[in-house]
Amino acid sequence: MSVASPIGKPSFDPALQAARQAAGPQHYPAGALYVVATPIGNLADITLRALHVLALADAIACEDTRHTQPLLRAYGIDGKPLLALHEHNEAEAAQAVIERLRRGERVACVSDAGTPAVSDPGARLVAACAAAGLRVVPLPGASSVTAAISAAGLAEGSFVFAGFLPAKAGERQAAVAVLAREPRAVVLLEAPHRIAALAEALAALGERRVTVARELTKQFEQIATLPCAGLPAWLAADAQRQRGEFALVLHTGSAAPPEDESDRVLKLLLAELPLKTAVRLAAELTGAPRNGLYERALALKAAGRPP
Incomplete structure (x- = not known):
């Protein structure tokens, strides 16, 4: 998910100073991978510990260097070696990171937005580091999954994370058929160019309610809860509703036993x-x-x- 450009170019110098004071005294072992969550839209949603580690790191493995470079500069962090690590090169890039870690470097891993390894690159890198006996340190922070859950009002509290459903129509419909029998809440993610197709598939769930969260934390954030059957019409009612990144929460449902x-x-x-x-x-x-x-x-x- 993309991060909005800072409005008015705010200064994060006070935040960097606060990060050094608050997080600096902690121990940050060398030769460790730091999995760092970054904002999903609002640049102010960075943690003090994330700022400190990004400034401390010897290198930063990132999903897209063209995205991470301006993000770091917005925070006043510059001059860091950036290592491209995306879905097409993660296995090879992981070995380069491991070599750095074995030399005693601290490497931070970030995705374009949110928490790495959650429907974003990073999981293979973490697994490779763990297999090599190297330490992995998670730095929690922004997440579209938990943000959407917190705004959905799930009194039951139980949910499963399904992420992105298949792109092919037949496979997507089959996945929705499985979700129809899932009694727990389900969190889905979707891109703007596929949201209409997902809405049509979810409409088969009828009166089961869904919370749609788009452009979370950004200027045009929108959150709505409605029956799945009404989702296609809701999207079609305003062209703006099909823009931006989406997190959806299927509310809890009751499933009948399979062959009684x-x-x-x-x-x-x-x-x-x-x-x-x-x-x-x-x-x-x-x-x-x-x-x-x-x-x-x-x-x-x-x-x-x-x-």
């Missing part, structure tokens, strides 16, 4: 009747909860069934 009597009855009715009618009759015949039957019916439709 209510499932068998539902499949038989769906073969002959419209979805809502089949669900209503299945609930009356079996006594199963209508909400669970409705989500199960949507899953069957999305998967291309019933036979």
Whole structure:
């Protein structure tokens, strides 16, 4: 996810000084990889410890050097060697980082925005360092996942992280069919050029609620909660709503058991009747909860069934 340019070029000199005072006395071992979270939109969402480590590091492994260089300069940090580490070269780049660590250097790992190794490069590097017996130090900070969860109002608190669903339509629909039977909340990420396709796929989940968070922490941040069935229309109502990076939270749902009597009855009715009618009759015949039957019916439709 991209980070907005600083408005009015604010000075982070006081923050750097505060970082040295607050984080400087801590121990930062040499020969360690520091996994550093950076802002997802608002430059002020950098931690004091992150600033200190970025200034202390001997080199910085980053997803895109063209992005990280101006980010560091905005914070008043310059002259650091930048090592490109992205999805296409991570295995090779990891070995170069390991060589530096074995020489006793401190290397910071950052992604374009947010926490590395969470739907961003970094996981292979961390695994390679751990396999080599080298220390990995995480520096927590900004995350679109936790930001979206905190704004979704999930009273139950339980969620799973699914990240980006497959780009191909058939695979995406199959993934949504699996999500239809997931009773916990689910966090998804999506890019602007694919959000409309994702919305169409999620519409199959009907009345299950979804919180859409776009441009989190940026000037035009927008957060809305609505039924999945209404998501395509919500996006289409304003062209601006399809711009920016997205984090979505599918709220908790109830899933019917896979092959019990209510499932068998539902499949038989769906073969002959419209979805809502089949669900209503299945609930009356079996006594199963209508909400669970409705989500199960949507899953069957999305998967291309019933036979």
